[in-house]
Amino acid sequence: xxxxxxxxxxxxxxxxxxxxxxxxxxxxxxxxxxxxxxxxxxxxxxxxxxxxxxxxxxxxxxxxxxxxxxxxxxxxxxxxxxxxxxxxxxxxxxxxxxxxxxxxxxxxxxxxxxxxxxxxxxxxxxxxxxxxxxxxxxxxxxxxxxxxxxxxxxxxxxxxxxxxxxxxxxxxxxxxxxxxxxxxxxxxxxxxxxxxxxxxxxxxxxxxxxxxxxxxxxxxxxxxxxxxxxxxxxxxxxxxxxxxxxxxxxxxxxxxxxxxxxxxxxxxxxxxxxxxxxxxxxxxxxxxxxxxxxxxxxxxxxxxxxxxxxxxxxxxxxxxxxxxxxxxxxxxxxxxxxxxxxxxxxxxxxxxxxxxxxxxxxxxxxxxxxxxxxxxxxxxxxxxxxxxxxxxxxxxx
Numbered sequence: 001x002x003x004x005x006x007x008x009x010x011x012x013x014x015x016x017x018x019x020x021x022x023x024x025x026x027x028x029x030x031x032x033x034x035x036x037x038x039x040x041x042x043x044x045x046x047x048x049x050x051x052x053x054x055x056x057x058x059x060x061x062x063x064x065x066x067x068x069x070x071x072x073x074x075x076x077x078x079x080x081x082x083x084x085x086x087x088x089x090x091x092x093x094x095x096x097x098x099x100x101x102x103x104x105x106x107x108x109x110x111x112x113x114x115x116x117x118x119x120x121x122x123x124x125x126x127x128x129x130x131x132x133x134x135x136x137x138x139x140x141x142x143x144x145x146x147x148x149x150x151x152x153x154x155x156x157x158x159x160x161x162x163x164x165x166x167x168x169x170x171x172x173x174x175x176x177x178x179x180x181x182x183x184x185x186x187x188x189x190x191x192x193x194x195x196x197x198x199x200x201x202x203x204x205x206x207x208x209x210x211x212x213x214x215x216x217x218x219x220x221x222x223x224x225x226x227x228x229x230x231x232x233x234x235x236x237x238x239x240x241x242x243x244x245x246x247x248x249x250x251x252x253x254x255x256x257x258x259x260x261x262x263x264x265x266x267x268x269x270x271x272x273x274x275x276x277x278x279x280x281x282x283x284x285x286x287x288x289x290x291x292x293x294x295x296x297x298x299x300x301x302x303x304x305x306x307x308x309x310x311x312x313x314x315x316x317x318x319x320x321x322x323x324x325x326x327x328x329x330x331x332x333x334x335x336x337x338x339x340x341x342x343x344x345x346x347x348x349x350x351x352x353x354x355x356x357x358x359x360x361x362x363x364x365x366x367x368x369x370x371x372x373x374x375x376x377x378x379x380x381x382x383x384x385x386x387x388x389x390x391x392x393x394x395x396x397x
Contacts, residue, residue, distance in 0.1 A: 036381045037083060039063035039112075041092035041104045046353030051091045053370035054123075058378060063088075067104055075100065077107045084116040087381050089159075091123045091373075095353050098128045102146065106153040113154030121157040121380060122150065123373060125351030126327045130164035131299075133171075147171040159376050161351055161369065162298045162326040166395075177376060177386055180393050181326040181349050184367045186218060188347055189294065192365075193322065199292035200224050200318075204309045210396035212296040215324075218392065224286025224293070226309050282312055289317030294324060300348065301329040307341040314342045322347065328354045328364070335361035 038060060040051040055062045064080035090112070092105045105122060112120050132142035150158070151173050158172065161179045169176040189196050200222045203212035209225050216223040293313045300306060300323060310321045321343050328348030330338075335357045338346055346361075348354065349369045358364045372389060379386055 036060075036087035036089065036377075037063040037081075038089045038091065038377070039065050039079075039108065040067075041090050041108050042067050042095070042101060044093070044095055044353065046095065046350075046355060047091065047093040050093055050125075050350060050370060050373075053368070054091060054374045054377065057371060057374040065108070067108065069100070075103045075107050077104065077111050079108075079111055079115055082115075083112055085118050087119045087121065088112050088117045089121045089123055089377050093351070093353055094124075094126050094128050102128060102149075106149060109150070109153040109155050117154075119156045120154050121159060121377075122155045123159045123377065125161045125349075125369070125373065126329075127158075127160045127163055127168070130168060133165050133168050141171075143168055144171040147173075157380065159373065159380070161349075161373075164298060177380070179369075179372055179376060179389060180397050181351070181367070181369055182215065182218075182393065182397050184349065184369055184372075185324045185326075185347065186215065188365075188367050189219065189322075189324070193292065193294075196292065196294075197221075198290075199294050199322075200286065200288055202226065202286075202288070202293050202295045202309070202313065204295050204297060204305060208297055211298065214394050214397040215294075215296050222286065222291075224284055224288050226282065226284055226312060228280040228282040284312060284316050288313055291318055292320045292322070293318035294322045297323070297325045299327045299329060300325040300346065301331050301334070303330070303334045303337050303341075306343065307337055310342040320344050327352050328357070328366075330354050330357040330364070335364070338363055 038051065038055050038058070040047050040062060051062055063083075066076075066078040066080065068076055070076055090105060090108055092101060094101045105124070109120050109122065127143075129142045129146050132139075133144075135141055147168075148171075156174050158174070158176045159179065160176065162181055163169065163178050166178060169178060189199070193199065196219070199219075201212045201216040201219065201224070203209040203223070203225045206225060206227055209223075212225070213223055215221075293310075295306065295309060295313075297306075306323055310323075313321055323343060323346045325346070325348050328346070329352055330348075339361045343363065345363050345365060347365045347367060349367045351369065354364065354366070358366065376386065376389060378384075379389070
């Protein structure tokens with residue numbers, strides 16, 4: 001089928017009047033003639049449901065494959081149909097077992113590569129290891145390692161959503177489309193939060209202020225910033241900056257009899273003293289009294305900081321507290337802590353499976369983003385511009 005007959009001009013974005021595409025022959029589209037297929041990289045219920053939502057919006061069938069774990073915990077992938085010369089989209093959500101999900105994606109991509117697929121595009125709504133995108137002491141930038149592994153496995157493109165740091169795109173040797181969930185979360189605020197005009201957008205830390213400001217400007221609301229919350233404490237005294245110690249030599253000069261790489265600084269050279277970090281007292285910059293507080297962030301995983309922020313906002317007079325985040329990892333005891341806290345509602349998207357957490361905590365609500373993922377797939381396959389999906393999106397969003 002020519003590409004021109006596959007090119008609808010409708011959009012999947014929020015407020016769209018026609019959520020389904022007006023394909024020619026949409027009712028019984030022959031998947032083989034469409035030139036692309038969509039596969040699910042694991043058989044978990046959440047990933048399969050997201051893949052089915054996407055394929056239903058596209059009017060295609062989910063590709064036939066089998067992904068399972070053998071008795072020795074090795075991952076096996078079997079592709080059950082021909083993919084030669086076609087664009088293949090692999091949908092992979094990241095469940096609790098992150099490393100198994102990564103291996104499933106790598107093995108499926110490699111299997112499709114060896115089966116002569118034309119292009120292999122990974123649809124990874126939440127990119128794993130995105131928090132490990134900076135060097136920490138003697139650690140490593142794991143996110144860059146994962147990007148190299150995906151390229152080696154055969155991926156030629158990635159569709160993801162709200163990367164933890166936008167600079168992560170520079171780790172890849174192929175295109176990365178970093179979609180945004182903000183239009184969906186903003187729509188939820190406007191439609192589901194009564195009297196949202198009396199709300200104020202809150203950044204739980206100064207580092208989240210830019211994202212919160214983007215929401216505040218589009219909703220035409222005020223902005224508040226919490227400063228002084230618990231942060232990762234890093235001890236500079238244990239990372240080697242104080243070694244080697246000064247050694248008194250027989251010549252009277254410290255360290256001059258040692259090999260050059262172990263010598264202490266020459267006499268008279270004094271480095272500036274490193275000032276120890278001290279956590280300032282918690283303050284809220286902005287008036288939240290008598291307002292609805294909406295905390296904005298990209299990931300909600302360990303919720304202790306969010307719970308502490310909610311307590312501070314309650315003390316300052318906020319009468320309702322919402323948390324809006326793209327990726328709801330909600331690890332460990334997060335559901336219980338949310339249920340027992342001053343938080344009224346936690347709103348996340350379905351980029352990460354969290355059905356179990358929703359059963360444990362009715363405060364957790366889900367926003368569906370399958371429509372923008374489907375629209376991105378359609379536009380990439382048809383060679384259309386992705387600019388429409390980024391309308392009114394700022395760099396800081």
